[in-house]
Amino acid sequence: MKDSTIYNCNVFELPKIHNQSGNITALNNLLDVPFEVKRVYYLYDIPGGETRGGHAHYDLHQFLIAASGSFDVILDDGKNKKIVHLDRPYFGLEIVPGIWRELLNFSSGAICLVLASHKYEEKDYIRNYNSFFEMKNK
């Protein structure tokens, strides 16, 4: 968690089964997603102008997909920041543990699909930016 950087967070192009009647993307544990998925959740009905996230995790790996619409993800490792724009359902952003993230600029009707390596545990969250910054820069 302490040594992870934004450069460990990469966008993966996902397999797409193309069909005239529509496309399919199938994700297999440890094959298309770089960790074992224990939980799937999605953000939807996000009001215009809203920001989500605003925290880091000690152990959780996540994989974010713009299943519909688009949004931006700001990644911050306490030293460097980068912005990733997700706008296709066949791209996935891996977020490793120890990265502060904010999700913003959601388009109307956007759906953020999240694959996660662990079940929900509040004690895995770091919700105070100053504590996060100190941990990363100790």
Ligand code: TYD
């Ligand atoms: P949080 O992860 O802080 O939301 P976001 O990062 O999208 O802004 O979660 C918001 C609330 O939802 C928080 O009270 C915890 C709850 N929650 C669950 O109960 N289970 C879950 O799997 C998730 C992701 C959140």
